[in-house]
Amino acid sequence: xxxxxxxxxxxxxxxxxxxxxxxxxxxxxxxxxxxxxxxxxxxxxxxxxxxxxxxxxxxxxxxxxxxxxxxxxxxxxxxxxxxxxxxxxxxxxxxxxxxxxxxxxxxxxxxxxxxxxxxxxxxxxxxxxxxxxxxxxxxxxxxxxxxxxxxxxxxxxxxxxxxxxxxxxxxxxxxxxxxxxxxxxxxxxxxxxxxxxxxxxxxxxxxxxxxxxxxxxxxxxxxxxxxxxxxxxxxxxxxxxxxxxxxxxxxxxxxxxxxxxxxxxxxxxxxxxxxxxxxxxxxxxxxxxxxxxxxxxxxxxxxxxxxxxxxxxxxxxxxxxxxxxxxxxxxxxxxxxxxxxxxxxxxxxxxxxxxxxxxxxxxxxxxxxxxxxxxxxxxxxxxxxxxxxxxxx
Amino acid sequence: xxxxxxxxxxxxxxxxxxxxxxxxxxxxxxxxxxxxxxxxxxxxxxxxxxxxxxxxxxxxxxxxxxxxxxxxxxxxxxxxxxxxxxxxxxxxxxxxxxxxxxxxxxxxxxxxxxxxxxxxxxxxxxxxxxxxxxxxxxxxxxxxxxxxxxxxxxxxxxxxxxxxxxxxxxxxxxxxxxxxxxxxxxxxxxxxxxxxxxxxxxxxxxxxxxxxxxxxxxxxxxxxxxxxxxxxxxxxxxxxxxxxxxxxxxxxxxxxxxxxxxxxxx
Numbered sequence: 001x002x003x004x005x006x007x008x009x010x011x012x013x014x015x016x017x018x019x020x021x022x023x024x025x026x027x028x029x030x031x032x033x034x035x036x037x038x039x040x041x042x043x044x045x046x047x048x049x050x051x052x053x054x055x056x057x058x059x060x061x062x063x064x065x066x067x068x069x070x071x072x073x074x075x076x077x078x079x080x081x082x083x084x085x086x087x088x089x090x091x092x093x094x095x096x097x098x099x100x101x102x103x104x105x106x107x108x109x110x111x112x113x114x115x116x117x118x119x120x121x122x123x124x125x126x127x128x129x130x131x132x133x134x135x136x137x138x139x140x141x142x143x144x145x146x147x148x149x150x151x152x153x154x155x156x157x158x159x160x161x162x163x164x165x166x167x168x169x170x171x172x173x174x175x176x177x178x179x180x181x182x183x184x185x186x187x188x189x190x191x192x193x194x195x196x197x198x199x200x201x202x203x204x205x206x207x208x209x210x211x212x213x214x215x216x217x218x219x220x221x222x223x224x225x226x227x228x229x230x231x232x233x234x235x236x237x238x239x240x241x242x243x244x245x246x247x248x249x250x251x252x253x254x255x256x257x258x259x260x261x262x263x264x265x266x267x268x269x270x271x272x273x274x275x276x277x278x279x280x281x282x283x284x285x286x287x288x289x290x291x292x293x294x295x296x297x298x299x300x301x302x303x304x305x306x307x308x309x310x311x312x313x314x315x316x317x318x319x320x321x322x323x324x325x326x327x328x329x330x331x332x333x334x335x336x337x338x339x340x341x342x343x344x345x346x347x348x349x350x351x352x353x354x355x356x357x358x359x360x361x362x363x364x365x366x367x368x369x370x371x372x373x374x375x376x377x378x379x380x381x382x383x384x385x386x387x388x389x390x391x392x393x
Numbered sequence: 394x395x396x397x398x399x400x401x402x403x404x405x406x407x408x409x410x411x412x413x414x415x416x417x418x419x420x421x422x423x424x425x426x427x428x429x430x431x432x433x434x435x436x437x438x439x440x441x442x443x444x445x446x447x448x449x450x451x452x453x454x455x456x457x458x459x460x461x462x463x464x465x466x467x468x469x470x471x472x473x474x475x476x477x478x479x480x481x482x483x484x485x486x487x488x489x490x491x492x493x494x495x496x497x498x499x500x501x502x503x504x505x506x507x508x509x510x511x512x513x514x515x516x517x518x519x520x521x522x523x524x525x526x527x528x529x530x531x532x533x534x535x536x537x538x539x540x541x542x543x544x545x546x547x548x549x550x551x552x553x554x555x556x557x558x559x560x561x562x563x564x565x566x567x568x569x570x571x572x573x574x575x576x577x578x579x580x581x582x583x584x585x586x587x588x589x590x591x592x593x594x595x596x597x598x599x600x601x602x603x604x605x606x607x608x609x610x611x612x613x614x615x616x617x618x619x620x621x622x623x624x625x626x627x628x629x630x631x632x633x634x635x636x637x638x639x640x641x642x643x644x645x646x647x648x649x650x651x652x653x654x655x656x657x658x659x
Contacts, residue, residue: 286503288501289507293507295468296523296571297519297523306518306522310509
């Protein structure tokens with residue numbers, strides 16, 4: 001009898017699972033693949049050891065001497081606390097979000113904490129170190145605040161309010177001396193352009209996409225015309241148009257700061273691309289969804305807001321974040337119209353007489369910064385997709 | 394059980410107009426025409442439906458039966474003729490259309506549940522946003538309806554986690570949550586596996602006993618025979634023949650009806 005007992009399920013053969021199985025299947029399935037594997041390992045070794053040797057032996061003086069420029073540009077020294085306060089506010093909110101939402105907020109908070117932690121090891125001035133340690137503490141305080149209050153709604157409003165608060169704090173309001181945006185530079189300018197660009201181009205792009213589907217011909221023609229016009233010209237021309245042509249159209253005496261003009265250019269440009277991404281999402285929603293909503297008595301606006309957009313926007317997360325990452329990197333083009341963002345500062349620093357021939361260090365450094373932010377965004381988008389994908393059909 | 398008890402069972406409340414002898418026509422359609430481009434889809438359909446009547450509409454595909462019931466809640470616009478639903482005429486006036494849609498529930502072949510919302514949210518969405526009920530009131534009603542359709546334990550799940558039969562029963566509950574006076578069913582079992590068809594038909598049979606006015610496009614002839622008050626046969630964009638199930642099944646007067654029935658019954 002025993003010899004006839006058949007187990008319900010059989011274990012897979014040992015050679016197809018585990019580390020060995022994986023190695024065998026993916027790296028050494030044929031002798032040719034094995035050869036490729038060894039070749040690839042060799043190339044990786046050469047590259048990594050080369051970069052590593054460069055990083056540990058070269059003189060990073062150009063970065064340490066100009067770190068302030070890289071971070072905030074010509075933002076006045078005695079006003080730098082305003083930038084630091086903004087970062088601290090962000091750290092606090094992120095800590096609270098970690099406690100309340102977990103997920104992406106948790107990853108972002110850990111990333112920020114890791115950056116400060118690494119910076120603490122580096123030889124900064126005592127004041128700066130105190131501020132960094134303070135931020136680490138603020139992430140913890142925010143976490144505790146979020147953990148014990150569970151004030152979801154307050155947190156959402158706090159995030160929404162944080163953008164204008166930070167903008168006013170940096171620009172100067174009330175008793176604070178004004179710091180014109182012409183003085184903003186480095187990472188501060190890059191982030192200001194990106195955050196404003198993303199925050200404003202998203203709603204504008206959604207409106208354009210919806211307008212493009214409108215049943216009113218005038219609205220539809222305007223949206224299509226706008227989208228096609230903007231997509232038909234390079235970003236650099238939009239930037240130049242804003243810098244050079246806009247003042248010609250403004251009445252005498254009215255001036256708009258150069259940075260604001262660049263922001264408007266980025267918003268107008270990215271909105272057209274966001275609109276096309278959203279249109280793709282809108283078209284992917286089956287007709288039956290609209291019909292079911294209308295049959296239940298929902299009007300057109302409710303159908304759009306409650307049924308169509310939530311589904312369409314979820315579908316467009318990957319493409320949308322791709323668009324935002326490219327916006328983030330494209331902000332480096334403002335160097336051409338004379339603004340000193342991260343890339344602008346980099347080329348200025350590389351031309352300082354004291355540091356001639358130090359381009360490699362400078363560009364490696366800013367590349368690392370761009371890389372960290374872009375990768376964080378792309379990781380965040382994947383997490384967001386997963387979180388929102390609950391119960392996907 | 395009397396009709397009043399069945400109505401109570403479905404949470405439909407007292408229908409005041411049921412006691413009024415006047416205006417017993419829930420739907421009046423007169424000479425309804427509809428074109429898709431050059432194609433003449435509905436060719437002068439006229440049909441009256443009394444309060445509490447259960448109609449089964451059947452016919453070959455492309456005969457206009459689905460198009461016709463979709464004109465009743467204006468998912469399709471008719472281009473000629475007149476449709477009056479519960480005393481309100483369907484015109485281009487958006488207020489009339491929305492008033493009628495609140496009174497007419499619809500169940501689709503492909504369910505069309507909202508995949509980003511839970512079962513509970515699917516059902517409470519329209520009552521809270523259109524009828525302006527409180528969340529508590531809407532959820533209580535939803536739980537009651539889920540119990541009626543036999544899946545009270547699925548409220549927190551998403552549609553994608555349910556079987557086809559369960560999804561269609563949620564769709565029925567979602568339509569009933571608006572407390573409609575008329576229910577339209579557009580081939581509600583065509584997308585279902587055989588063993589799930591019965592669970593949906595049972596719910597519909599149950600609902601028919603509550604005195605709900607129902608228009609059902611289906612080829613489930615067992616359901617038609619036992620539940621329908623009247624059968625309507627569509628072909629080539631018009632009604633060819635109508636009558637009680639006994640009459641249509643035993644002695645149809647039109648040759649086309651006879652031919653179609655012999656095809657689907659064998």
